[in-house]
Amino acid sequence: DVKVTQSSRYLVKRTGEKVFLECVQDMDHENMFWYRQDPGLGLRLIYFSYDVKMKEKGDIPEGYSVSREKKERFSLILESASTNQTSMYLCASTSAGALETQYFGPGTRLLVL
């Protein structure tokens, strides 16, 4: 069964802290994504990756970075957390090609105080 897991369901951090959100998929997918979801704004793409060591900016990359050292793992890093980064963060993966659906993890709800 397809599975995308995220390291935490809920996270509370303080302003200025460095925050790591981890995502792991077990489907040998090439492509991985980080989105954030906010009321009234919907889902927005932060960063994505085509392959190991590759990363591309999405629509709202400011304040974030990513790391993909292994194919199955894609990390989202908040270098210095701010209150406007309080959100639901969703990781997804898909295999290369136009015929494949995206599989989502359960999400991490991050609160920055």
Next chain:
Amino acid sequence: KQEVTQIPAALSVPEGENLVLNCSFTDSAIYNLQWFRQDPGKGLTSLLLIQSSQREQTSGRLNASLDKSSGRSTLYIAASQPGDSATYLCAVPNSGGGADGLTFGKGTHLIIQP
């Protein structure tokens, strides 16, 4: 830039009714369109993926149609049940087949009254 709109934003109907959720997109040059379901506080579950060459796709009580030329898709839910209560999202690839991510509508929040 692609924009995806979903109407209505919210819908509340009695159990047993058939209903239609609407999705429109501005750029018709899409490879596919996906419908997702999201339960409160959870991730997204893919319901249906329609390729650009297809007109519709069915899974159980769900039927999704796609009209690329008019930039529209509909999700039809037959004989609705309380367990269908959720937010339904449609999404199209940013480019190609989705390797660059998806653009989502803001969703339709559906409540099925027992």
